[in-house]
Structures are given as C-alpha cells and as structure tokens.
Amino acid sequence: MNRIIRPFKEGFVGLIRHLAMSFSSIMAVMITLTIVSLFVMLTVNIQEITKSIEAKVQIHVQIKNDVELPGIGELERSIRAMDGVVEVVFSDKDKELNQFIDAYGEEGKIFEMYRGEKNPLRNAFIIEVEDANTIDSISKRVERLDGIESVNYGGVNAIKLVDILNSVRDSGFILVGFLGFLALFLIANTIKMSIHSRIHEISIMRTIGATNGFIRAPFVIEGILIGFLGAIAPVLISIFGYQYLYNAMGGILLSNLFILRPVFPFVYYLSYLLVLLGISVGLFGSYISVTRYLRVYR
Amino acid sequence: MIKLSNVSKTYKNGVNALYNINLFIDQSEFVYIIGPTGSGKSTLIRLLDAEEKPTKGNVEVAGINVGLLRHGKVPYYRRHIGVVFQDFKLLERKTVFENVLYALEITHMKPLDARQRVREVLQLVDLSEKSSHYPDQLSGGQQQRAVIARAIANKPKILIADEPTGNLDPKKSGEIIKLLEKINHEEKTTILMVTHDIGIVNQFKKRTIALEAGHIVADMAEGGYIQHESHHSAV
Numbered sequence: 001m002n003r004i005i006r007p008f009k010e011g012f013v014g015l016i017r018h019l020a021m022s023f024s025s026i027m028a029v030m031i032t033l034t035i036v037s038l039f040v041m042l043t044v045n046i047q048e049i050t051k052s053i054e055a056k057v058q059i060h061v062q063i064k065n066d067v068e069l070p071g072i073g074e075l076e077r078s079i080r081a082m083d084g085v086v087e088v089v090f091s092d093k094d095k096e097l098n099q100f101i102d103a104y105g106e107e108g109k110i111f112e113m114y115r116g117e118k119n120p121l122r123n124a125f126i127i128e129v130e131d132a133n134t135i136d137s138i139s140k141r142v143e144r145l146d147g148i149e150s151v152n153y154g155g156v157n158a159i160k161l162v163d164i165l166n167s168v169r170d171s172g173f174i175l176v177g178f179l180g181f182l183a184l185f186l187i188a189n190t191i192k193m194s195i196h197s198r199i200h201e202i203s204i205m206r207t208i209g210a211t212n213g214f215i216r217a218p219f220v221i222e223g224i225l226i227g228f229l230g231a232i233a234p235v236l237i238s239i240f241g242y243q244y245l246y247n248a249m250g251g252i253l254l255s256n257l258f259i260l261r262p263v264f265p266f267v268y269y270l271s272y273l274l275v276l277l278g279i280s281v282g283l284f285g286s287y288i289s290v291t292r293y294l295r296v297y298r
Numbered sequence: 299m300i301k302l303s304n305v306s307k308t309y310k311n312g313v314n315a316l317y318n319i320n321l322f323i324d325q326s327e328f329v330y331i332i333g334p335t336g337s338g339k340s341t342l343i344r345l346l347d348a349e350e351k352p353t354k355g356n357v358e359v360a361g362i363n364v365g366l367l368r369h370g371k372v373p374y375y376r377r378h379i380g381v382v383f384q385d386f387k388l389l390e391r392k393t394v395f396e397n398v399l400y401a402l403e404i405t406h407m408k409p410l411d412a413r414q415r416v417r418e419v420l421q422l423v424d425l426s427e428k429s430s431h432y433p434d435q436l437s438g439g440q441q442q443r444a445v446i447a448r449a450i451a452n453k454p455k456i457l458i459a460d461e462p463t464g465n466l467d468p469k470k471s472g473e474i475i476k477l478l479e480k481i482n483h484e485e486k487t488t489i490l491m492v493t494h495d496i497g498i499v500n501q502f503k504k505r506t507i508a509l510e511a512g513h514i515v516a517d518m519a520e521g522g523y524i525q526h527e528s529h530h531s532a533v
C-alpha cells in the first residue's frame with residue numbers, strides 16, 4: 001500500500017516545494033492546450049459546414065417535353081441505379097413553376113400568367129448525391145440518357161467552396177498535429193529544466209541505493225499533476241467559450257448554409273481530449289527527462 | 299569481506315588512479331586508508347561503491363563481483379554498504395528524520411518498523427532532538443552524524459567513511475571515531491575509513507593502509523608494519 005501512496009505523496013510535495021518551476025510548466029501546458037483547443041474547434045466546425053454544404057448540393061435535371069409518364073419512370077429507375085446517387089425526386093412542371101415563383105417572392109407574381117398550358121418549364125428530377133466530388137461525373141452520365149433536356153448542378157461554386165474548406169480542414173489537422181508535437185517538446189523542456197535543478201537530489205538518491213523506478217515514480221506523478229492542472233483552464237475555456245460563441249451566433253455562421261457543431265456532447269469530447277493530452281504529455285515528458293539523468297550515474 | 303585482486307583503474311581521460319592493487323579486509327575489521335591527495339583513495343571508494351568499474355582485476359565485496367553489476371542492480375548492492383560522504387550528500391528538502399527514513403523506504407521496509415529503526419539510529423548517533431531539522435539548520439558535526447545514521451540504518455555489512463572528520467575540530471573528530479568504533483563493536487560492521495588526519499590515526503590505533511600514487515605502499519597492523527604483499531600471501 002505504501003508503495004502506491006508514497007510516490008503520490010512525494011509527487012504532490014515536489015509540486016508544492018518547487019512551486020515557481022511547477023507554475024511555469026503548468027503555464028506552458030495551459031497555453032499550448034488552449035491553442036490546440038481553438039484549432040480543434042475550428043477544424044471540427046469546418047468539417048461540419050462542409051458536410052452541410054455537401055448535403056445541399058443537388059443535381060437539377062430537366063426532362064424533354066416529349067417524354068411521357070412511363071418514360072419518366074424508366075429514366076428515374078436508371079438514374080437511381082447509378083453509383084453514388086442517394087435520392088431522386090420527380091418534380092413536375094407545375095411544381096417547378098411554383099418553386100420558381102416562390103424564389104422570386106413578391107416579384108414572382110408576374111409569372112403567375114404562365115400557369116397551366118403556357119408553362120414554359122420542363123418536368124424535372126432533383127438528384128441528391130452521396131459525395132460532392134462525384135457530382136460532375138454523375139451529371140455527365142445523366143446527360144447522356146435519352147430524353148434529357150439539360151443538367152444543372154447547384155453551382156460549381158459550391159463545389160469549389162467544399163474543396164477550399166476541405167483543404168482548410170486538412171491544414172487544420174496538420175496544424176493541430178504540429179502543435180501537439182510542439183506542446184510535447186515545450187513541456188518536456190520545462191520539466192527537464194525543473195528536473196535539472198534536482199539533478200543533485202537524483203544523484204544522492206541513487207548513491208543511497210534507490211532503484212530507478214523508485215526515484216522516477218514521484219517525478220512522473222508530478223509531471224502528470226502538472227499536465228492535469230495545465231489542462232483545467234483550457235477545458236473551462238473550451239466548454240464555456242464555445243457555448244458562448246455558439247449561442248451568440250445562434251448555431252450558424254453567417255447563413256443557414258453554415259451550421260455549427262452543437263455544443264453538447266462536442267465540448268465534453270474536446271475536454272477529454274485536452275485532459276488526456278495534458279496528462280500524457282506530463283507523463284512522457286517527466287519520464288523521459290528523469291530517465292536521461294538516471295543514466296548519467298552508475 | 300572485501301577482496302581486491304590485481305585491480306587497476308585507468309580513467310577515460312587517461313589518468314591512472316590505481317595500479318595492480320591486492321587487498322583483503324576481513325569481516326568486522328576497522329581499517330584506515332591514508333595517503334596524500336591523488337593517491338587513489340577516492341578511486342578505491344568509487345570502486346567499492348560501484349560508481350566506477352575496475353579497468354583490470356576483480357573487486358569483490360561480500361561475495362559480489364562489484365565491477366560486473368548491471369546498472370539496474372547497482373542500487374540493490376548499495377543497500378549492503380553504507381557510505382559516509384565527505385560532502386554529506388543529505389537531501390536538502392528533507393528533514394534529518396526523513397533523510398534517514400529515505401534509506402529505509404527504498405527497501406520497502408514496513409513504515410512502522412522503518413520509523414522505529416530511524417529513531418534507534420538517531421539515538422545511536424545522538425541526534426534525536428534534531429530529527430525534525432533540515433540539513434542546513436545543522437552544524438557540520440551534526441550533519442556528519444546524520445549521514446552516519448543514514449549509512450548504518452540498513453544495517454550494512456560494510457561502512458565506508460570518506461574523510462568523516464575532514465570538516466571537524468579535534469574534539470568533534472574524536473567523537474565521530476568513538477561513534478564509528480561503537481558501530482563496529484555493536485553491529486559487527488566492517489569499517490573502512492579514509493582519512494588525512496594523522497593525529498587520529500595515531501590516537502585511535504587500527505590497521506592502516508597507505509596509498510601513494512596508486513600503489514599500496516604500506517599495510518600496518520595496530521602494532522607495526524606488515525608489507526602488503528606478505529600480508530596478502532598469508533591470507
């Protein structure tokens with residue numbers, strides 16, 4: 001029992017007796033984890049927005065006027081059979097006109113006169129695809145079918161936006177990875193400094209006959225504590241800061257097209273990640289540093 | 299107890315510290331090691347303490363070939379030998395009591411037994427009333443006694459004392475020697491004391507080994523001279 005409690009007790013005591021050094025280590029962890037947290041928030045939301053845009057990307061297919069009902073059914077079946085097509089919805093001339101009129105609001109009323117026989121619009125399919133990247137190839141395949149007048153998709157621009165967001169997200173991932181590495185380096189360095197000031201202590205312990213594990217344990221516990229304490233502020237900033245921003249913006253960014261990741265349970269996962277990151281960085285940082293100094297003495 | 303056979307030590311920087319040393323010290327002996335600075339006394343201690351490996355020959359302590367110990371095994375070996383360092387090597391952030399206790403904690407002794415033993419040895423070195431003081435609150439002689447208490451807490455088979463009287467006045471030095479004699483008698487501990495202090499060597503007569511420039515130049519029993527070669531062959 002004493003074997004388990006002792007390193008914890010010593011670790012706590014070490015933390016308190018080297019308060020200034022502990023404080024600077026905790027600050028290093030805190031700042032880095034806060035930055036990591038910000039980038040995780042950014043990355044996750046970009047991913048979320050990308051997904052919501054991708055979901056809204058549709059192909060609009062106009063059917064030639066001479067295609068009658070059985071032919072329309074056949075066309076629908078062959079489009080449905082294509083890979084990557086999620087949903088095909090038929091929209092007849094009248095529906096199309098209604099939508100057209102609605103889209104123009106008040107001014108749309110002047111198009112009311114085209115209702116009925118004079119409707120210049122075509123029957124149409126609205127196709128939803130699984131992956132925005134396939135939208136182009138699917139459109140081309142649909143265009144080649146008999147009885148198709150024209151194919152439009154909700155803008156090359158939308159796809160370009162998705163591409164841009166994807167690359168922003170990817171560089172976000174790389175940045176988070178890089179920052180994680182930087183954090184490890186920074187914290188290992190701070191812990192190394194705090195251990196360097198105790199190199200004398202370590203050498204005495206070894207001279208008296210303490211095993212490496214016995215010497216190392218309190219330092220590792222101290223490192224874990226530093227990592228944990230350093231994670232507290234970033235966790236609070238993440239939970240309350242994200243909640244505040246989310247509520248302030250009403251869950252969207254600028255327009256309905258950009259829906260943000262809901263606060264819960266996202267902030268909890270983010271908190272786990274930050275605590276885990278802090279603890280493991282403290283653990284490995286202190287372990288590596290002490291072991292390096294232990295090797296110096298026989 | 300301690301047996302050195304043909305031991306030579308050359309440091310990595312090329313300094314030759316010991317040449318072909320043969321030495322036997324029996325259990326519960328009390329031996330002085332004397333010699334000028336640079337004669338190899340410290341190297342001898344480092345070899346016995348497993349801090350250094352001999353370049354040639356064998357260092358055997360209590361049946362263990364010290365030079366062959368692996369890095370991870372060295373701590374276990376050290377628990378069998380107590381070392382009183384010239385620079386004390388007390389943990390500054392621990393009290394006297396905690397310093398002595400630490401030497402027992404590393405062996406995972408039961409906490410109650412360990413505390414009992416700490417009180418015993420502090421009593422033995424007459425430092426009980428200073429047990430809650432930190433090392434920097436103690437005088438040189440008191441620190442010296444704290445180090446001795448720590449060194450003997452584990453009931454080591456051998457106690458190595460490196461200039462234990464180096465920083466003390468003659469009266470205090472005499473007290474330390476009497477303390478070591480007490481440990482030698484009561485615990486049957488083999489004691490190896492490195493010293494510069496010829497006054498002490500003359501006052502408290504013991505077997506004395508003289509080192510010079512890495513050679514044993516004399517091995518004197520309490521009464522008179524014994525050349526080390528003949529002594530060795532007698533064993």
